[in-house]
Amino acid sequence: MTNSYDTLFEPLELGPVEIPNRVYQPPHGNAYGLGDQQTAFRAEKAKGGFGLIIQEYSQIHESTDVTPVDPGFLHTDETIEPQREMVEAVHDHGSKLFVELWHGGLTASNYGSRQPPLSSSQTPSGNYYTPKEMEHDDIEEIVEAFGTAADRARQAGYDGVELHAAHGYLISQFLSPFYNDRDDEYGGSLENRMRFFEEVIDSVDDAISDDMAFGARFTIDERVEGGLTADGEGLEIVERIGDDLDFWDLDIGVKQSIDDMIGPSRRHSKNYQIEFIEEATEALDVPVGGTGRITDPRDAERLLESGALDMVGMARQSIADPHWPKKAREGRVDQIRECIGCNICVSQSRQGIPLICTQNPTVGEEQRWGPEEYEQVDEPKGILVVGGGPAGTEFARVAAERGHIVHLNEKERELGGRINFEGSLPGLSEWKRVRDWRETELDRLDVAVHTGSRAEMEYDDVRTYGAEIVVIATGGHWSEKGVTSGTHQPVLGWDQDHVLTPAQAVDADLSDERVVIFDEEGYNVSAGVAQTLADDNDLTFVTPRTSAFQETLHTFERKTIYSDLYSAGVDFVPDHTLTQVDEESVTATNVYSDETTVFDVDHVVFTTMRKSNDDLYRELKRNEETLTSETEIEEIHAIGDCVSPRRIADAVYHGHELGRNT
Ligand code: SF4
DSSP, X not given: OOOSOTTTTSOEXXXXXXXXXXXXXXXXXXXXXXXXXXXXXXHHHHXXXXXXXXXXXXXXXXXXXXXXXXXXXXXXXXXXXXXXXXXXXXXXXXXXXXXXXXXXGGGOOOTTTOOOOEESSOOOXXXXXXXXXXXXXXXXXXXXXXXXXXXXXXXXXXXXXXXXXXXXXXXXXXXXXXXXXOOSTTSSSHHHHTHHHHHHHHHXXXXXXXXXXXXXXXXXXXXXXXXXXXXXXXXHHHHHHGGGSSEEEEEEOXXXXXXXXXXXXXXXXXXXXXXHHHHHHHHOSSOEEEOSSOOOHHHHHHHHHTTSOSEEEOSHHHHHOTTXXXXXXXXXXXXXXXXXXXXXXXXXXXXXXXXXXXXXXXXXXXXXXXXXXXXXXXXXXXXXXXXXXXXXXXXXXXXXXXTOEEEEEESSSSSOTXXXXXXTSTTOGGGGHXXXXXXXXXXXXXXXXXXXXXXXXXXXXXXTSOOXXXXXXXXXXXXXXXXXXXXXXXXXXXXXXXXEOHHHHXXXXXXXXXXXXXXXXOSHHHHHHHHHHHTTSEEEEEOSSSSSOGGGTTTTOHHHHHHHHHHTTOEEETTEXXXXXXXXXXXXXXXXXXXXXXXXXXXXXXXXXXXXXXXXXXXHHHTHHHHHHHSSOOEEEEXXXXXXXXXXXXXXXXXXXXXXXX
């Protein structure tokens, strides 16, 4: 074993509990509920070397119900047993498992439990309800419920508990003047606002056993006007409580600043939260952990050595590669699959859809697919993959891991497919990790990769190649016709020279032009093209949707996109569909009133739909009988966008799935 990360792999005492190293998974949801899938997901991280895993935010009372999202649960005795199995599964790999005790306060709609949502004050929820300002009886009941839930955590065998005193949930709603406008002994002065937190600490402290660790996740800087700050009351709260707790797990952001809390790569660079946390680490005598897009072992080691952190937290990175610590420890840094910061993971889980990952298609599949384990084939086959985008490279990699002999032909000069364009858009350069990691792995696995025009494959090339299995992964392209889900028709006048594809618009290097983007994608390509063109052109963004970039609402990329585009003076025209393109103008029709508006333009860009590049696949399938009887070809498959243009995560998954089954 060779590595230079000595500090990273030193044990650390968190009160009575020694964790085997300083790499931990801070709590994060996954909408898996409790049971085998949850257990397998957390255990995989223990197997991959995370010294401490903190099970996700867990409901402590029926008045914190976020149906249909499926968080952790500790509000009934029935929830104890499945968690005991999870604790044992994590212990089997030598790691420790804590759990986070959570009450959402005003963020919990209670649509399932029908209980009144609770909060310190009647603060706006942002949804169609206002919470109840908690009476003293409510406070007493919830303080006691935290203790009862902590006792259930003890019975389940957890090694420790962490209070969720962060992110604008109930404890934050008492601590922070952004939420709390009470005028009794729980509001006003900092001392009063801390009272609820301190009562909860006492309640939990009484319930847990002496051999359990006790800490808190705390938002040291809320990143909102009037909220807690890292150089103000945020730091003061941490200093006042200090070593009453065994450890602190610090981060930044609340619901209103969630794009700072779970910062996408589009918005935040690596290690972006450390500047808010390091002063607290210095001020405290107990260990402090922090997070915020830490993905590189060299950075992690440096943050520990410099004293900025005592332990390094990775939520998304632990999803993208649950074996990060093991690979770092064994000096296999090149094999670490770095998170790209796209937030597809959280986008799913916060809507109650089971968590997935763009980089790691085995997430949520751990019971059948170990991310580092591949069933070897009895009879290796010669496989030809046509297309080196996300699906093709992932398939080729997995097939090679399983022992097949794989050739991959890509007609462009470099691998990557759609990643090469999308990763070149503003703020998305880290998305190229999808390509780079797979390229490195294909090299390690001795896959024969051919690129460039001589690697372009037509029907006869495939027919005579000598492969036994042919996999077509030729991707997709943007429709030139502006077809939308509302019309199913080409926009009149679509076939003119000034109507551009997204790539043409970016490559054209436009300036001082009047440009209309007509969009129904609502995601990274329309946003990226708009960001590229906005500063130097007079840009109008037309969409039949009620707001633009709806797909980025749950990936927390909207704030960055909108602030860039509003600052550049972009005009947004929602609720309109483009009905006609003329030589120097376009006509947009309101989808509700049918009123039309005419805009002067020099260029029009369509980002409405993508179509599959499936000609080669369909030609092969038409001739399948002949091919399988007259050549070595036994099977023909298509994967990724070539079948159905979807998210990058879906293309990677599709390639992986076929690789596991071939
Ligand atoms: Fe990272 Fe994206 Fe995977 Fe989430 S989905 S862990 S942000 S790569």
